Amino acid sequence: MSNEKTITPASGYMMLFLFLILFFGSIAAIVMFRHPLFGLGILAALIMLPGFVMVNPNGSRVLLLFGKYIGTIRENGLYWVNPFYTKTKMSLRARNFDSERLKVNDKMGNPIIISTILVWRVSDTHKAAFDVDNYENFVRIQTDAAVRELASKYPYDNFADEGLDEDITLRSSMGEVNEALEKELEERLAIAGIEVLESRIGYLAYANEIASAMLKRQQATAIVAARHKIVEGAVSMVEMALNELSKKNVVDLDEERKAAMVSNLMVILCGDKDASPIVNAGTLNH
Numbered sequence: 001m002s003n004e005k006t007i008t009p010a011s012g013y014m015m016l017f018l019f020l021i022l023f024f025g026s027i028a029a030i031v032m033f034r035h036p037l038f039g040l041g042i043l044a045a046l047i048m049l050p051g052f053v054m055v056n057p058n059g060s061r062v063l064l065l066f067g068k069y070i071g072t073i074r075e076n077g078l079y080w081v082n083p084f085y086t087k088t089k090m091s092l093r094a095r096n097f098d099s100e101r102l103k104v105n106d107k108m109g110n111p112i113i114i115s116t117i118l119v120w121r122v123s124d125t126h127k128a129a130f131d132v133d134n135y136e137n138f139v140r141i142q143t144d145a146a147v148r149e150l151a152s153k154y155p156y157d158n159f160a161d162e163g164l165d166e167d168i169t170l171r172s173s174m175g176e177v178n179e180a181l182e183k184e185l186e187e188r189l190a191i192a193g194i195e196v197l198e199s200r201i202g203y204l205a206y207a208n209e210i211a212s213a214m215l216k217r218q219q220a221t222a223i224v225a226a227r228h229k230i231v232e233g234a235v236s237m238v239e240m241a242l243n244e245l246s247k248k249n250v251v252d253l254d255e256e257r258k259a260a261m262v263s264n265l266m267v268i269l270c271g272d273k274d275a276s277p278i279v280n281a282g283t284l285n286h
Contacts, residue, residue: 149184
């Protein structure tokens with residue numbers, strides 16, 4: 001529950017008018033009447049002066065009187081408050097925070113480099129001022145802790161060839177990961193009266209010591225997948241060729257000739273280099 005108390009002090013323009021009358025009127029009275037008693041008016045005007053406070057748009061002032069919380073001014077304008085109030089300035093604007101690139105371990109124990117971008121603002125000035133020591137430093141530390149916690153829950157990528165097929169990964173499920181990160185940050189920063197407007201992963205990569213090995217693994221996986229598609233297509237093409245030759249009675253092939261034809265076609269279709277054909281000008285036997 002919020003303990004913030006929003007107040008609207010007296011108008012500063014009216015008090016400014018009274019200050020000017022009291023200050024310059026007292027000076028004029030001293031000059032005219034030559035009586036030091038009018039100096040009390042100047043003293044009173046100088047005591048009034050610290051009571052003026054200006055609040056800019058999306059700004060606030062937290063007021064204290066000898067350690068007691070009085071309230072928070074949220075509306076922008078010129079105000080006058082008790083001159084003995086302590087007035088702490090606190091911005092309510094949205095702020096960006098780009099965390100440092102942290103080296104952490106993912107769910108599978110692989111070292112990764114990760115950072116986050118956080119957009120936040122103060123929503124409860126009482127909590128931000130009194131429930132934590134330094135709310136800006138609190139945001140930085142808790143963001144780093146949330147990123148470490150998030151990285152340990154999900155793997156960097158899927159490894160289906162090893163039977164590790166995760167529904168959510170850091171690399172391919174950015175929407176779900178960013179949503180989980182935002183929820184984690186909201187829970188951690190609520191104690192400081194911080195509202196999380198947006199959070200997302202800003203940088204994600206394998207650590208340097210395994211980056212090369214993981215790149216080779218990804219390349220090998222891609223090559224295997226491509227070869228699988230090539231072989232699958234080659235088998236279909238050979239099957240179609242044999243069926244068409246048999247259906248149209250182009251040539252009558254025995255099992256040995258079929259095996260030789262299948263072997264030649266598979267070599268040509270599955271090879272990673274262009275085949276160099278040899279024209280047979282003789283018969284099937286030569």
